[in-house]
Amino acid sequence: MVLPIVAYGDPVLRKKAKDIPKDFPNLEVxxxxxxxxxxxxxxxxxxxxxxxxxxxxFVIDASPFSDDxxxxxxxxxxxxxxxxxxxxxxxxIEEGEEWAFNEGCLSIPDIREDVVRKPEIKISYLDENLNxxxxxxxxxxxxxxxxxxxxIEGILFTDKLSSLKKRLLKSRLEKIxxxxxxxxxxxxxxxxxxxx
Numbered sequence: 127m128v129l130p131i132v133a134y135g136d137p138v139l140r141k142k143a144k145d146i147p148k149d150f151p152n153l154e155v156x157x158x159x160x161x162x163x164x165x166x167x168x169x170x171x172x173x174x175x176x177x178x179x180x181x182x183x184f185v186i187d188a189s190p191f192s193d194d195x196x197x198x199x200x201x202x203x204x205x206x207x208x209x210x211x212x213x214x215x216x217x218x219i220e221e222g223e224e225w226a227f228n229e230g231c232l233s234i235p236d237i238r239e240d241v242v243r244k245p246e247i248k249i250s251y252l253d254e255n256l257n258x259x260x261x262x263x264x265x266x267x268x269x270x271x272x273x274x275x276x277x278i279e280g281i282l283f284t285d286k287l288s289s290l291k292k293r294l295l296k297s298r299l300e301k302i303x304x305x306x307x308x309x310x311x312x313x314x315x316x317x318x319x320x321x322x
Contacts, residue, residue, distance in 0.1 A: 128312055129163045129177040134234045134282070135303025136316040141180040143173075143278040145214045148256060157211050157254050160185045167311035169232045171270050173277030176233050178314065182214045184274035191266055201265050208267055215251035217275055218260075220244040227269055229283045235309045237298060241286050243272050 132138055146153070156179075164172040164185060173184035191197065192206035222245040230238040247268045250260040263271055273283060284295060301307060305315035 127159045127162065128166045129159055130312040130314040131163065131167060131172075131176055131232050132178050133302055133305070133313050133315045134284075134299050136178075136233075136314070138175050138178055138180055139233060139277070139282060140280045141175065142280045143175055143180045143182045145182050146252075153213075153256075154254065156183070157185065161187070163311075164232075167232050171274040172232065173274045175277050175280070182278045184212050184215070184278060186210050186212070186270055186274060188267060188270055197266065201267075204265075204267060211254040212249070212271070212274070213252040213254070213256065215249055215271075215275055215278065217247050217249050217272070219248040220246070220272070222246040222264075227266070229269075229273060231273070231283055232311070234282065234284060234299070234302060235307055235313075237284070237295060237302075239283070239287055239291060239295075241273075241283050243269055243286075245269075247271060249275075 160172050160177060160183070163177060164187065170188050170190055171184060171186045174181035186208065188205040188208040192202045194202065224242045224244055226240040226242050228238050229241045245268060246262065246264045248260065248262050249271060250258070253259055276282065284292065284299065303315060303317040305318040
């Protein structure tokens with residue numbers, strides 16, 4: 127089932143998400159709905175808060191990047207089958223020399239900006255079967271994970287921009303929160319005036 131994606135300005139996007147308990151009901155349905163919602167919106171990642179759930183879960187399918195000619199063949203191969211569910215994730219290490227990459231977000235449509243992040247991470251999480259996993263990622267895979275991980279920490283990519291950039295984007299972000307934007311996927315706007 128396709129869920130509405132929560133737009134910028136909704137308080138749920140600012141909450142630090144809570145762990146998913148072992149006995150969480152219908153976890154497989156939630157995971158399936160999140161992937162379906164992400165695909166419908168042509169995204170590569172989606173976190174619980176983005177569908178209105180302040181839960182530590184995010185899904186990623188980075189395969190659309192596997193034919194990006196700017197990436198090395200090794201990185202293209204790594205991303206071609208990079209489809210995962212991360213539950214109760216904890217990034218333990220972020221290291222390396224920071225690099226900038228243009229990011230966007232399904233909750234903040236039509237805004238893309240360069241964001242600086244570290245290139246390597248070590249992350250512990252549970253998979254969709256609640257098996258504990260610890261892995262290292264680098265490059266674009268690490269960046270996608272960091273972006274989604276920020277969501278479960280109540281952080282948006284726009285928070286990482288300079289104060290000048292934030293001021294320049296302020297009115298566009300307010301329009302998004304009021305639903306004054308055209309999107310081709312289902313969204314929920316926190317400041318939408320009723321009866322429009």
